[in-house]
Amino acid sequence: GNGAHAQALVIGTGYGGSVAALRLAQAGVSVEMIEMGMAWDTPGSDGKIFCTLTSPDYRSYWLRTQTKAPLNYFLGFPIDRSIPKYTGILDAEDFAGITVYQGRGIGGGSLVNGGMAVTPKRENFSYILPSVNADEMYNTYYPRANAGLGVGLVDPTWFDNTAWYQFARVGRKQAGRSGFPFVFVPDVYDWNYMQQEDAGTVPKSALGQELLYGNNYGKKSLQKTYIPAALATGKVNISPLHKVTSVSPAPGGGYMVLMDQLDTSGNVVTSKQVTADKVFFAAGSVGTSKLLVRLRDTGQLPNLNAAVGQGWGDNGNIMVGRANQIWDPTGAKQSTVPCGGIDNWTAGGAFAEVAPIPTGIETWASLYLAITKNPHRAQFTWNAATQTVDLNWQQAWKQDGITMAKSIFDRINSTEGTIYRTDLFGVYKIWNDTLTYHPLGGAVLGQATDDYGRLAGYQGLYVIDGALIPGNTTVNPFVTITALAERNIENIIANGG
Ligand code: FAD
Numbered sequence: 489g490n491g492a493h494a495q496a497l498v499i500g501t502g503y504g505g506s507v508a509a510l511r512l513a514q515a516g517v518s519v520e521m522i523e524m525g526m527a528w529d530t531p532g533s534d535g536k537i538f539c540t541l542t543s544p545d546y547r548s549y550w551l552r553t554q555t556k557a558p559l560n561y562f563l564g565f566p567i568d569r570s571i572p573k574y575t576g577i578l579d580a581e582d583f584a585g586i587t588v589y590q591g592r593g594i595g596g597g598s599l600v601n602g603g604m605a606v607t608p609k610r611e612n613f614s615y616i617l618p619s620v621n622a623d624e625m626y627n628t629y630y631p632r633a634n635a636g637l638g639v640g641l642v643d644p645t646w647f648d649n650t651a652w653y654q655f656a657r658v659g660r661k662q663a664g665r666s667g668f669p670f671v672f673v674p675d676v677y678d679w680n681y682m683q684q685e686d687a688g689t690v691p692k693s694a695l696g697q698e699l700l701y702g703n704n705y706g707k708k709s710l711q712k713t714y715i716p717a718a719l720a721t722g723k724v725n726i727s728p729l730h731k732v733t734s735v736s737p738a739p740g741g742g743y744m745v746l747m748d749q750l751d752t753s754g755n756v757v758t759s760k761q762v763t764a765d766k767v768f769f770a771a772g773s774v775g776t777s778k779l780l781v782r783l784r785d786t787g788q789l790p791n792l793n794a795a796v797g798q799g800w801g802d803n804g805n806i807m808v809g810r811a812n813q814i815w816d817p818t819g820a821k822q823s824t825v826p827c828g829g830i831d832n833w834t835a836g837g838a839f840a841e842v843a844p845i846p847t848g849i850e851t852w853a854s855l856y857l858a859i860t861k862n863p864h865r866a867q868f869t870w871n872a873a874t875q876t877v878d879l880n881w882q883q884a885w886k887q888d889g890i891t892m893a894k895s896i897f898d899r900i901n902s903t904e905g906t907i908y909r910t911d912l913f914g915v916y917k918i919w920n921d922t923l924t925y926h927p928l929g930g931a932v933l934g935q936a937t938d939d940y941g942r943l944a945g946y947q948g949l950y951v952i953d954g955a956l957i958p959g960n961t962t963v964n965p966f967v968t969i970t971a972l973a974e975r976n977i978e979n980i981i982a983n984g985g
Contacts, residue, residue: 502596538702801959836895
C-alpha cells in the first residue's frame with residue numbers, strides 16, 4: 489500500500505524478476521513485486537482465462553483497439569480485427585522502425601511465448617555474453633535454469649506419428665534434403681499433457697489454437713514454476729496492474745518508488761509512493777531501458793552512466809513463409825508449440841524455427857521464425873519534446889537478417905522447386921522485417937552495470953532481465969535470461985553491494 493517499505497522491490501514479473509524474487513525470499517529478504525499487467529488468474533464469461541489465437545477478444549492486446557497479429561494477412565487480405573481497449577496480455581509496442589512484442593501480466597513474456605527453451609551451443613557463448621565465465625554457466629546456471637523452468641523434449645516416437653506435427657516433419661525432411669541439420673528444440677510445454685490432448689482425454693490447449701494470447705492448460709509458464717515457489721516462501725507479495733513510474737534516492741537512504749495503479753482500461757486509478765532498500769529492474773529489455781533512460785535524463789537518477797540505453801538488438805528476428813508443393817501438405821491440424829529448428833548458424837548466421845500456422849485448414853505453407861546474427865544495435869534516447877523514450881532502430885537494418893535467413897530458405901526453395909509465400913505479411917511481401925519477439929539489451933552487463941547487474945552510479949539498484957544481454961543469444965532467449973539472473977542474484981545475495 490501507499491507509504492509502505494520493502495526490503496527489496498522488483499519491477500516486473502518475467503524471468504529476471506521471478507528468479508530475483510524467489511532467491512531473495514529464500515535468503516530471508518521480503519520482496520514486493522510490481523507488475524503493470526493483470527494477474528491472469530480469473531476466467532472470463534467463457535470459463536477460460538485466455539482466448540485463442542484464432543478468436544482474439546478483449547483479452548488479447550495491451551490497450552489496443554485493433555489486434556496486431558504477427559501473421560497479419562492471409563491470401564493477401566488483412567486479418568486484424570477491432571477489439572475493446574483493455575489491459576490484455578500481448579503488447580505490440582511500436583517504435584519508429586520496429587514493433588516489439590512483449591507479454592503483460594504476472595509471468596511477463598512466459599504468458600505469451602512459445603515456451604521454446606533453448607540453451608545456446610557452448611561454442612557460441614562468448615559471442616552472447618563475452619564477460620561471463622562459460623564453465624560456470626554450463627556447469628551450474630544453465631542446468632539450474634532448465635530445472636527451475638521445467639524444460640522437456642517432445643517424445644520422438646510420438647512426434648514421428650502424430651498429425652499435429654506433420655508441419656514440423658515436412659520442415660525436417662526439407663532441411664535434410666538441402667543438407668541442413670534439423671534439431672529438436674526443448675520446450676516448457678508439458679509434453680505428456682499434449683499427448684493427452686491428442687488422445688482426447690483432457691481439454692485442448694496447444695492442440696486447441698492457444699498460444700500467443702496465453703495457454704489455458706499445458707504450458708509451464710512462470711505462473712506454474714518460479715512464481716508459486718516464490719509465493720510459497722511467504723515473503724513475496726505481488727501487485728498486478730501497478731506501473732512503476734519513478735525510482736529516486738530517498739532522503740533517509742534507500743529508494744523512493746512511485747507507481748500508478750491502473751484499471752482494466754488503462755486509466756490511472758491512484759498513484760502510490762513506497763520506499764525500498766534495494767530495487768531490481770526486471771521490466772524486460774524495453775521496460776527497463778525506457779525507465780532508466782528517462783530517470784537518468786530527467787534528473788531522478790543522474791549518475792547512471794552513458795551506457796544506459798545502448799546495445800539494444802532484435803535477436804535478428806525474421807519471419808518468412810514458403811509455399812510447398814501440392815504433395816507436401818503441412819496439415820490442417822497443427823500444434824501451436826514449435827519443437828524443431830534448422831541450424832545454419834555457423835555457416836550462414838541463421839537458426840530457424842519451424843513454426844506452425846494453426847488455422848485449422850490446410851495452407852501448404854511452411855512458416856519459420858529465424859534468429860539471425862544481425863549485427864545492428866540500436867539506442868534508446870529521451871525525447872524531451874514528446875516526453876517519450878525513442879528507439880533508433882531502422883527497418884532497413886533487417887536486410888542483414890534477411891540475407892542470413894536466405895542462406896537457409898533460398899537453398900530449400902531451390903532443392904524443392906518452391907517459392908516464398910507473398911501473402912502472409914502484406915500484399916506481395918515475403919519477409920516480415922517489422923517486428924521482434926526477442927528484445928535484448930539496453931543496460932548491458934559490464935557496461936551500464938558491473939559484471940553482475942549492479943547499476944553503475946547507485947548502490948542498491950540492479951538490472952536483472954533481458955536488458956543485460958547485448959542484443960543476441962543465437963537462439964530463443966529466455967533460458968539464457970533465466971540462467972544469467974540465477975548467476976547474478978547468487979552473487980548479489982552473497983556479496984551485497
Ligand atoms: P519480461 O518477461 O518481458 O517481463 C517484464 C515484465 O515487466 C512484464 O510482465 C511487464 O509487464 C513488466 N513491466 C514492464 N514495465 C513495467 C513497469 N514500468 N512497471 C511494472 N511492471 C512493468 N523466448 C524464448 O526463449 N522462447 C520462445 O519460445 C519465445 N517465444 C516468444 C513469443 C512471443 C510472442 C514473445 C512476445 C516473446 C517470446 N520469447 C521467447 C521471448 C521471451 O518471452 C522474452 O525474452 C522474455 O520474456 C524476457 O524476459 P524478461 O525477464 O527480460 O522480461
